[in-house]
Amino acid sequence: MWFHVDPSDGLPIYMQIINQIKRATANGLLKAGDQLPSVREMAVQLTVNPNTISKAYQELERDGIIKTSRGIGTFVAEKEIKIVYEERTKEMMAAIDRLLVEAHHLGFSRDEVFKLLEDRIKDWKVSDK
Template identity: 40%
Template structure:
């Protein structure tokens, strides 16, 4: 699993939670899919295994994943769906950051929408 982690911004475990949560909610991960092992993901992401364990615990507390003793961590069969208000609340800070950055760099709203659409098509093509 490819993770994009940054030393800047939120703690690493929160970045991991957000990225896995996003993949589950978007359908990239299906109910029953097995997540990488804690040790395996820690090695590929070059982070401490405790960081991955903390992220998995948070996802488990949200009901997005479930641990199966001795078998691993899996996407929950009963993934909670988010309401429109919850989805907007989760996206608003990210949209604000993108809009501010676009304004600071002189990118118009039309250019931003075009970029979002192109990036979305690229992301949807990836397995």
């Protein structure tokens, strides 16, 4: 499988794994019912401590993203993640505020941020498939 991990990334390794799996399920790269590698298998592949994989899986299961059956394996769950609208918007606004603060400290005006984002979104759209 196509997982990878960067130990020198600030993000804890178990988090990197969680993010990749979340993203894959969001993308459709992983569909409900798909089997995930076993903890040991993945640990070998990423040359990472099995505890680390285990922790990632546990957290994913807690969030209802995956489902593990003892002795059988680990699978992508049916359930879909739903965050309430207000929650989502709140987080999104927080993220936007973080961006604006960062922009300020980098010396960009709000209009420049707006312009840059506009351009960036256009680029992304073009490269969309």
